[in-house]
Amino acid sequence: NMINNNTPTAELQKLDAAHHFHPFTDKAGLAKKGARVILRGEGCWLTDSEGHRILDGMAGLWCVNIGYGRRELGEVAARQMMELPYYNTFFQTTHVPAIALAAKLAELAPGDLNHVFFAGSGSEANDTNIRLVRRYWQVKGQPERRILIARWNGYHGSTMGGGSLGGMKPIHAHGGRIDGVEHIGQPYWWGEGGDMSEDEFGLMRARELEEKILELGADKVAAFIGEPVQGAGGVIIPPKTYWPEIQRICRKYGILLIADEVITGFGRTGNWFGSQTFGITPDIMTIAKGLSSGYAPIGGSIISDEVAEVVGSGGDFNHGYTYSGHPVAAAVALENLRILQDENIVEHAANVAHPYLAERWAKLADHPLVGEAKLVGLMGSIVLTPNKARRARFASEEGTVGLRARERCFANDLIMRHVGDRMIISPPLVITPAEIDVLIDRATKSLDECY
Numbered sequence: 001n002m003i004n005n006n007t008p009t010a011e012l013q014k015l016d017a018a019h020h021f022h023p024f025t026d027k028a029g030l031a032k033k034g035a036r037v038i039l040r041g042e043g044c045w046l047t048d049s050e051g052h053r054i055l056d057g058m059a060g061l062w063c064v065n066i067g068y069g070r071r072e073l074g075e076v077a078a079r080q081m082m083e084l085p086y087y088n089t090f091f092q093t094t095h096v097p098a099i100a101l102a103a104k105l106a107e108l109a110p111g112d113l114n115h116v117f118f119a120g121s122g123s124e125a126n127d128t129n130i131r132l133v134r135r136y137w138q139v140k141g142q143p144e145r146r147i148l149i150a151r152w153n154g155y156h157g158s159t160m161g162g163g164s165l166g167g168m169k170p171i172h173a174h175g176g177r178i179d180g181v182e183h184i185g186q187p188y189w190w191g192e193g194g195d196m197s198e199d200e201f202g203l204m205r206a207r208e209l210e211e212k213i214l215e216l217g218a219d220k221v222a223a224f225i226g227e228p229v230q231g232a233g234g235v236i237i238p239p240k241t242y243w244p245e246i247q248r249i250c251r252k253y254g255i256l257l258i259a260d261e262v263i264t265g266f267g268r269t270g271n272w273f274g275s276q277t278f279g280i281t282p283d284i285m286t287i288a289k290g291l292s293s294g295y296a297p298i299g300g301s302i303i304s305d306e307v308a309e310v311v312g313s314g315g316d317f318n319h320g321y322t323y324s325g326h327p328v329a330a331a332v333a334l335e336n337l338r339i340l341q342d343e344n345i346v347e348h349a350a351n352v353a354h355p356y357l358a359e360r361w362a363k364l365a366d367h368p369l370v371g372e373a374k375l376v377g378l379m380g381s382i383v384l385t386p387n388k389a390r391r392a393r394f395a396s397e398e399g400t401v402g403l404r405a406r407e408r409c410f411a412n413d414l415i416m417r418h419v420g421d422r423m424i425i426s427p428p429l430v431i432t433p434a435e436i437d438v439l440i441d442r443a444t445k446s447l448d449e450c451y
């Protein structure tokens with residue numbers, strides 16, 4: 001029980017394997033290798049227990065937008081803990097951090113997205129959204145409108161609600177999924193577009209929404225949910241025809257549009273929200289991750305005037321979490337937003353992404369293993385292929401070349417993730433041109449080593 005940063009790595013790994021059950025991990029497999037122990041972070045850099053300096057090309061799990069090591073957030077958290085560490089917002093009470101953060105989010109969010117329901121994470125916020133849109137239609141006198149339509153290979157969290165909205169079959173396979181959720185195809189041109197142009201394919205995939213609505217009956221459908229850019233699915237940047245058509249179809253049938261901005265929110269795509277980058281005005285936005293830059297667990301739903309008015313006119317909304325609007329998490333998020341704004345970090349992200357990173361990223365497509373290299377803001381992906389002219393896929397997507405490339409990156413002190421045959425980046429938004437050079441050098445070296 002005297003474990004600290006100086007405990008030998010092997011001992012830490014042994015205790016980790018004995019007592020810590022990791023998310024999305026093969027427990028027995030990890031026990032054989034031992035997990036890498038991360039001790040501290042500064043800017044875009046991590047230090048592990050063996051003294052390696054690792055460039056974090058994923059900003060943790062797409063969340064440390066302002067970078068590691070910002071003392072201001074720790075100071076705000078300590079002050080708030082001593083002033084009021086906790087109070088609930090359920091029964092006719094509120095507190096200053098929740099009020100201030102909700103008002104700030106209403107100011108930052110586009111259009112009439114003016115109301116915030118807080119949660120502890122992105123998954124919880126999407127569970128809120130399921131109840132919220134079903135309640136909306138109940139209050140409007142159409143309780144049979146309760147189906148949500150989402151996309152195959154989308155990711156919306158791993159609670160039963162979030163995991164069901166998500167279209168990841170390996171998650172559905174472990175424990176099933178809730179009823180009243182339907183899936184349509186993803187706008188993944190490189191993998192699924194065949195001979196169509198990107199624009200034609202984007203329209204075709206968007207029109208699957210209309211087909212699904214007509215198949216189910218519009219009077220049964222409550223909402224459509226999608227990530228502006230599928231993140232965990234492999235950073236799949238949709239053709240430009242896709243989102244305007246999705247929005248047109250939602251409006252035509254009066255279906256609520258939920259943009260899951262858990263990754264794309266707070267600067268990731270070069271604007272405050274991905275909805276702005278792709279020109280849509282959702283009725284609800286899911287937020288988490290970059291909201292606090294991961295310094296405290298917090299998520300939420302930003303809700304339009306109209307949806308809030310309807311649900312708000314129906315008496316009690318029977319939903320909430322002990323930690324909805326947690327004062328310490330809210331104070332930390334507010335300080336994070338202040339830093340993003342005062343230091344023009346969203347503008348920095350846009351400017352460093354285009355052209356500096358974009359030019360270097362595009363050159364990766366010259367590598368013999370790389371089929372396409374795409375980027376929006378500071379969110380990028382490459383696809384690994386045995387034959388780029390034919391847009392060929394490796395026989396087994398999982399566990400082969402993508403995994404090998406990820407392991408080479410890991411060995412070269414660069415964190416890049418792989419999703420099947422796609423390699424992805426999502427670095428802290430404060431990344432500099434010099435750090436981008438390191439990222440590209442290490443990624444290229446790693447690709448060379450698995451060719």
Ligand code: PLP
Binds near residue numbers: 124155227232260288
């Ligand atoms: N929605 C999206 C788009 C995500 O990428 C994630 C997490 O990666 C979630 C929801 C779930 O968020 P959390 O892990 O905070 O529950």
